[in-house]
Amino acid sequence: MELYATELMGSKAYDASGNYVGKVREFFIEPAEAPNRVSHFLLSRGHFQPLVAKYNQVAAVSAGKVELSVSERALELYQPNESLLAVQKDLLDQQIIDTRGRKVVRVNDLDLAEQRMNGNVELRLTQVDVGLPGAVRRLLQGMVPPKVIRKLQSRLPQSAIRWEFVNLIEPDPLRRVKLRITHEKLEDLHPADLADIMEDLSATERQSIIASLDEETAAAVLGELDARLTTQIVEELDPEKAADIIEEMAPDAAADLLADLPKETSEELLHEMPGQEADEVRELLEFDPATAGGMMNSDFVYVSEDSTRGEVLEWLGKQELNLDQLDTIVLLDSKAQYSGAVPVARLLLAPQEERAAALKMDPVLSLGPDADDKEVFELFDKYNLRMLTVVDKQNRPIGAITVDDVVSRLVK
Amino acid sequence: MDWSILKSSVEGLQNRGSDLQKRIRGLRRRLMLLLAVVGPGLITSNVDNDAGGISTYTQAGAQYGYALLWSLIPMTIALYVTEEMCARMGVITGKGLSDLIREEFGFRPTFFVMITGFFVDLANVVAEFAGVAAAMQIFHVSKYVAVPLAAILVWILVIRGTYRQVEVIFLFACVLYLSYVFSAVLAKPDWLIAAKHTVLPNLKMESGYLVMLTGLVGTTIAPWQFFYLQAGFVEKKVGPRQYPQAKADVLIGSISCMVIVFFIIVCCAATLWVSGHREINDAGLAAQALIPLAGKGAGILFAFGLLNASMFAASILPLSTAHVICEGLGFEAGLDHKFREAPIFYWLYTLLIVVGAGVVLLPNAPLWKILIFSQVGNGIWLPVVVIFILLLVNRRDLMGEYVNTTTFNVVAWVTAIAMIVLTLVLAYTALFQQAPPTS
Secondary structure (H helix, E strand, O other): OEEEHHHHOOOEEEOOOOOEEEEEEEEEEOOOOOOOEEEEEEEEEOOEEEEEEEHHHEEEEEOOEEEEOOOHHHOEEOOOOOOOEEHHHHHOOOEEEEOOOOEEEEOOEEEEEEEEEOOEEEEEEEEEEOOHHHHHHHHHEOOEOHHHHHHHHOOOOOOEEEHHHEEEOOOOHHHHHHOOOOOHHHHOOOHHHHHHHHHOOOHHHHHHHHHHOOHHHHHHHHHHOOHHHHHHHHHHOOHHHHHHHHHHOOHHHHHHHHHHOOHHHHHHHHHHOOHHHHHHHHHHHOOOOOEHHHHOEOOOOEEEOOOEHHHHHHHHHHOOOOOOOOOEEEEEOOOOOEEEEEEHHHHHHOOOOOEHHHHOOOOOOEEOOOOEHHHHHHHHHHHOOOEEEEEOOOOOEEEEEEHHHHHHHHHO | OOHHHHHHHHHHHHHHHHHHHHHHHHHHHHHHHHHHHOOHHHHHHHHOOOHHHHHHHHHHHHHHOOOOHHHHHHHHHHHHHHHHHHHHHHHHHOOOHHHHHHHHHOHHHHHHHHHHHHHHHHHHHHHHHHHHHHHHHHOOOOHHHHHHHHHHHHHHHHHHOOHHHHHHHHHHHHHHOOHHHHHHHHOOOOHHHHHHHHHOOOOOOOHHHHHHHHHHHHHHOOOHHHHHHHHHHHHOOOOHHHHHHHHHHHHHHHHHHHHHHHHHHHHHHHHHHOOOOOOOOOHHHHHHHHHHHHOHHHHHHHHHHHHHHHHHHHHHHHHHHHHHHHHHHOOOOOOOOOOOOOHHHHHHHHHHHHHHHHHHHOOOOOHHHHHHHHHHHHHHHHHHHHHHHHHHHOOHHHHHHHOOOHHHHHHHHHHHHHHHHHHHHHHHHHHHOOOOOOO
């Protein structure tokens, strides 16, 4: 038998001998014990202090009526408890994250299922109603007989989320621990989806989620967010944590982010970062964002043009590389100057003993860091590039612009 | 010739130049900071001067000349105080007003606020399109051409544009209100008397005068604007750090709104009132009457102002209403979403425009009655909304250290109660006087 939170709210409770005890004003879930079991019922009795019935004191539940298996004297007085999730206060009408549909939704009602356990009846929270049926129930409950409501709602399109896919939003970190709320499910989402979700939340909620994600995910999400939101979030974070997150970002994304921050804040964050990473970002910060230098990433893969296909692949296998970005490899000649670039696909299909120099793309293209973004766009367009090397005055490679840098610059 | 002197002076010049450049850059940075936040406050306050508002100001000027100008200063304060609370809530909680009502008061109260809001706003939308029709009459364009065209324009603007683009257009519309300033200058008013009446209160205890005063307040502070204002700051993602800029935005908006009202009243006082055209109760008629009195330019500018205001409000009102309803009832809302992501939002928006414009096109549409209904509706809805705002803005669990201070609460409650009394008077006179309240 299915029951809805709206129908349970306001139900009359009777004890084992049939005496009226009070009305159900609220009910709770104790996530530390069981993630979906209704554990406590708050029974209000007018002027008297409210009582609490526990899940193992309930004999039967139906819309409007709760029958207890014990006498009234066995019930305890109600004490507020932070580790209980209150359905009315914490869930109904609040926003939650639907991790499956990857969006933020508002709770209209909850679906409960009855389960017989050792002669008692337990209620299990099965799904969260975010659609019209729940809205109609909330609106008409108490004004129209429940049977009529049930008939009416059966004609409406359903829109519900299974409880396992619900991620609660709780800004208070202490309460989050008590309620066993983790954001593991969020970490499995694609950073771009998570960024969309974050945009729908309020500033405090965003802050609390970013702070609880692991640094790698947080960095990826910051990379996807609107620049203004990113600076807002970073400014509010504890500097140490912020530096840890920025360290995980690609140097060019980190430089873009720091460039938007006030000077003191960005200096403080750079100071918190390990020397080498901080230096890389500092160098990038020197460039105007509308130039090749401002678009490039100083993190790129380069090998000697004399090495063979086999040597390069073996070497690549040993490095800790960001595989999503590994697309083209920069070649250096014996004077450590830029000699060309080889797409990884060409390398893969070549014979084992082929020299890298023989595989390089024709023509050999590069730009100085001061070239403006229009020049970059034109080269990418004309030669269908996926990567372009940026060189200094001595023709030494200092960075690489990838096609995603071009796209994000174009979208701005 | 000593070239070294020349060289050093050139260097000095260059240094001063780069100094200046730095200073300009600093100024630009600060301006950009402000511009990143500015918008909701300025737009909301200006859109208060919609078709209904301009008609009321016209009547006030035509009937009582400069005598009502003193009310503008207290009204600026009232407007600022009420709007600032919403701006603060939006900035601090990051949630819209209907979101907060839903989360703190539950489903049923929210639903009734939404439904009432829908019908009141619909009546307001009709009034805006009636304003478009009236303004276009001056330019000899039939309402059967002007109104559908306006509706399509408004619809496309919002459906096709992004929030940024739409906001830029709206901000531009704010600038177009300046046409009333020029219109007033062309009317050659007595600036000295106008200034005197602005500063010195001049309360007359006669019923027509009091009703007019009530009308002024009632049309200036409309309930739907609070939802729009707060949603605007939320959608712009203005955070607590930018609260000072948000406050400045609201202040500038409140003042600029009242400055425009000042010029409208002055324009009508200098022409219609002086020449005895005191029975005029409609902004379209006023524009026509201005042509022989102050020249064609003044009349056309006046009509243009009305057109701009009506179009402006006709774009924002349906938008705000659709936003509020979807937000409160939990549907996707906002211009940042595509049509298929937020179908209910866009359908509601379209419905409001189609019905709003459609009513004006009915051959014997009771436009005057609808205008009254929209004003009465605003009046009844306003107290409810203001009380919700006051209850929410005083909640420490939501606002933290940003709850109202005692002084602010006193000012806000006084404003709220005064507004409630005044709008109830307006509603009463509008309902129980068959004729337009002031003629």
